[in-house]
Amino acid sequence: MNIIIYTLVILTLFYFILKFFSSISPKKISKSLRLLIIIGSILLAILFAIGGKYLLSLPLTLVSLGLMKLKGLSLFQLLSLYRLIQTLRNSGRYNFNQSVTPNNSAMSVEEAYKILNLDMNKKVSKEEVNKAYQKIQKKIHPDISPETARLSSIVNEAKEIVLRNIE
Structure with a gap:
């Protein structure tokens, strides 16, 4: 009962x-x-x-x-920033122990596409490259955080390589 x-x-x-x-x-x-x-x-x-x-x-x-959403970073943005850092660490272009990693080798086109989260097999336009670049730079620009200056310079380099590859 x-x-x-x-x-x-x-x-x-x-x-x-x-x-x-x-x-x-x-x-x-x-x-x-x-x-x-x-x-x-x-x-x-x-x-x-x-x-x-x-x-x-x-x-x-x-x-x-x-x-x-402190400083405009959402959980998704934190995960994408982590993925970017891991990609750069795996390619040997970024190291947490040193602020500047020696840049002996030039970045490959494949690495540049991967850094900008673009598909290398798909034809991309300059607008798409600039959108991807701006999306990443909003998260890591040195004005937002001085610690990300090296990341920002790597993303700049990746953008230039992809734009040269398009032309």
Whole structure:
């Protein structure tokens, strides 16, 4: 008999919760959920930092900063910036330990397309190259952060190589 009563209570609560959510605007739900995720990730980052797990607190901190859109960086933009840095590190053109990496070899056309997130097999126009360049520069321009000056110069070089290849 208790199971039936508990089931009725749970279903009644579930009904009222769903009714409540159906009356709220989706924008308000999204805003509340975003705030809940931000607060939760900040609290988890603090708990991990207090516990000495700094490597676990760093991604949570980046996620919370991305969700708050500090300096205009969203989570998606942080991931694309990370991908750009990894591409440059794999090609040996960027190193975290040194501010300027020796540039002994010229950048290949393939690397330039990859840096600008363009498809090498597809014919691209100057406008597409400039759009891709501007999209990346908005994230890494030295005026936004002085630490990204080297990245910005590499992206400039990639743009020039792709534009020369088009002509």
